[in-house]
Amino acid sequence: MQRRTFGRLMAAAGILLASTALTIPTTMAQGEKTITGGFDVGPGGYPGNFHPHQATAGFTWLSTYYEPLVIYNPDLSEIVGALAADVSISEDSLQYTFKLADAKWHDGEPFTSADVKFSLELAKNPDSGSLFAARLGDIASVEAPDDSTAVVTLGKPNAAFLAILTQVMMLPEHLLGPRDPAELANSDWWSTEPVGTGPFKFVKYVSDQYVELAAFDGYRNGRPKVDRLINRYFANAAAAVAALKAGEIQFTYVEPDDAKTFEGNDGFRVIEGDSYVVNYIGFNHKVDLWQDVRVRQAVMYAIDREQIIESLYGGAAKVASCGYVAPQIVPDGLNDYAYDPEKAKTLLAEAGWDQINGTETIPWLTYYNSPQVGNVMAAIQAMLAQVGINVSPRAVDVPTYNGIVRGTDWEQFLLVYAGAQNGPNPASLNVNLNAAQVPPVGNNIMHIDMPELTEAIETAMAETDTSKSNELWQQVCSVINQKMPWGSMWVASRYGVASAKLEDFYWTPAPAGGPYQAHPENWDIAP
DSSP: OEEEOOOSOSSOOOOOOSSSOOOOOOOOOTTOOEEEEETTOSTTOOTTOOOGGGOSSOHHHHTTTOOBSEEEOTTSSSEEESSEEEEEEOTTSOEEEEEEOOOBOTTSOBOOHHHHHHHHHHHHOGGGTOTTTTTTTTEEEEEEEETTEEEEEESSOOTTHHHHHTTOBOOOHHHHTTSOHHHHTTOTHHHHSOOOSSSEEEEEEETTTEEEEEEOTTOTTOOOSSSEEEEEOOSSHHHHHHHHHTTSOSEEEEOHHHHHTTTTOTTEEEEEEEEEEEEEEEEOTTSGGGOSHHHHHHHHHHOOHHHHHHHHSTTOEEEOSSSOOOGGGSOTTOOOOOOOHHHHHHHHHHHTHHHHTTTOOEEEEESOOSHHHHHHHHHHHHHHHHTTOOEEEEEOOHHHHHHHHTSSOGGGGSEEEEEEEOOSSGGGGHHHHOGGGOTTTSOOTTOOOOHHHHHHHHHHHHOOOHHHHHHHHHHHHHHHHHHOSEEEEEEEEEEEEEETTEESOOOOOOGGGOOBOOOGGGOEEOO
């Protein structure tokens, strides 16, 4: 066995009201410590979703009461243990043996390998509504030889397997095992009585207002320092910023322009970091509009990405020539699709755009509802119009967006503006670009079916030696750059702002909100 030890576990172990008349929880005893935040604000959040296997984001909050087997460390540089104290990987990279931590569920029952087997098999079952079904498709078996050991065997090597597991929350077999997986897909259990192993346990959800958690006295790394966590929902980042400045909450994601307003204010701490998300213009490959690669390339040449980054992102973004920007996996010699509207017009003429679509308006769907993205899309709309492509932006909330793009009414999402996780492991793009990952089992919402791209991705994913895999991911990047399955725009920085009253509070603008080692049991708040 090739041994890879994660080492020590964790140390010490929208939608809201337009009015500010929010009913704050009254169940707290006098003197209790409470941290309130907008944990689901911004692109890393997913307000209103409580089913962790159906989450496309929102893990910053979900991981305060659920936990995965393994998790990224705080700076996203490596994967470490969470509910798995240790993992051993066989020489052929097909068998993963997890030694489990001594943990308890919030109802006091022990966490065992039976829970691991149940959780992975449920997540792999598309009837459960899980978004991980295709991602976990390489699992051949899950065995539980004893209560503290789980053995997962893959049908073929998958370099992304541990990275995928960082987002697969463990669930209680003793509570959910007897229930039908299809019934669990839409059960109210997730929002009324969920049970996890994390440092906080569920108290209640007040529809479209807030979620309340309480400290879990039986947490294996010690009782949390604060008694309550409150996650408030907001219509947008601006509303959350107003609540932060008013002292109603202690943390939220903020837009870059808002982050600047906190600079030099000792009452707050501004947190900046790489989003690990590539923003892209998605072409629905199920419709005729985008079948000619020259049309997709014309869209790229029509957009002045450098100017948008400079004027609307304040320089806090990097142009993406494929699906990622990490230098070790981006080859030399890529087409940079520098702004060239005349070339765009030529390509459209060669492709016969007048016959394909002409001046017909194309609906352009997004789940981003911030003023910044509104300005970005308006700028792109104007640039595309100059070359004869007319688009009409439409912003909806995340649940509505997911419902549309995971459906089959192609006219509803001819074109999208979205983000896709592009790291820390580049294999995270597999779920968006692999032909085998189309809904309902995967997240290839644009129904991209390019054999050359799928083969390149699967070849790279099968190589578990990083010294060899980087070259294979460069090949994936080249195919994306040439074939243009989507229009890669940029990878931007993201910002959060925390009150100076928060102590030992950690947040990183991780893709999908994480998960990562945030150690919420250590968070504290000064009087």
